[in-house]
Amino acid sequence: MCGRFSLIVLVGIIERFGLVQFEFDFLPRYNIAPSQPVPVVIHENGSNQLHFFKWGLIPNWAKDESIGNKLINARAETLEEKPSFNRLLAQKRCLILADGFYEWKKEGRIKRPYRITLQDGRPFAFAFAGLWDSWMSPTGQTISSCTIITTAPNTLLEPIHNRMPVILPQDMESFWLDEGVTFNREIKSLLTPFPAEQMVAYEVSSLVNSSRYDGPECVFPVQSLF
Template identity: 65%
Template sequence: MCGRYSLTNSKSKEIMERFGPVQIEFEFEPRYNITPSQQVPVVINQNGNKRLLMFHWGLIPHWARDESVAHKLINARAETLTEKPSFRESFEQRRCLVLADGFYEWKKEGRVKIPYRIIMRDGKPFAFAGLWDTWLSPAGQRLNSCVIITTGSNTLMETIHSRMPVILPKNMESIWLDSAYPIHKVKALLKPFPSEEMSAYEVSSLVNSPRKDEPACIYPVNRLF
């Protein structure tokens, strides 16, 4: 699964260079320990234009009775997207990029869980494959929300955890956002990212607390591998 991640670079120029052309409508702060239920930066395709918006992490399908379902829907398994009512329609019509530059996973060593941060070898931002929806509250308020898709682990990640978020290659991001693209070809993108382009390192137990969101969360306490 993916329950914590980071986006430490919030400079509009660099975000534009990596994900542009994209319409950026707000400034956001560097984040070192993003947790479910928070507002997160995502890119969507709206009428042929890419827009960077802030969505609630935890999907609330438009047909949901209330927003309490969100805490259960932070991740969606790639293998069952077309089977689950919570995800099926969004997978076909409302796909998004969830921006990140690293994510955390915990490795079991006996009775202890050791936190690791997983990044690209070049240190640059990347995008998780995500889905989104808009829910209308009984009071008439619109709430945009998203979910991160997961798949089986690659050879790097399987030493830490059995699953990992789907990370999209840069040249496939536009296809992911295109709702007109054949869905069977889109589904083919939902596979583990190449291990050789990633690295992982142990980090402090600070990330265990959702209240901690500071640079020390990403500092290595052991060597890269």
């Protein structure tokens, strides 16, 4: 699964996605957790737009928003089997922006947190493949929310965790957002593990265990904290 990630800067985002409309009140985030607002790029009304959606998908048919707590991730292998995701795979795909994510490695009774990012260390490094939807509450409030698609781990992640988020190659991001692409076989061909040789993983502080802590120490290697 993917239960936490980071996004510290948004350098070059307007140029990368050709944004013409965006909500841009952004502060560095070192420990983004489910139910919080996350930066999402969608293609709607003929243009790419940046919004902040709630992390944890609330389908438009949901009776209440608590279902979002269970839908922070969507397994790539079963998207077409789940009513929560099948319609959105063809109609409402999005990019969830990140520069790293966290997974916990079990060692006996201990879980050690690791941060995984790209080797080149670029600011605003990549985008997760995601799905989104809008839901109207009984009081008339519209909530837009999203989920991160996960897949099998690559060889770097395999010793740490049995899942990883789908990270799209940069040259396929526009294809993923294209509303004209609706054939699921083409779409699902992108839902594969990112190349291990382009990534790096390192142990980080247990401070990241708390979703209430969002300081820069979350992204530092353990050895640099002592």
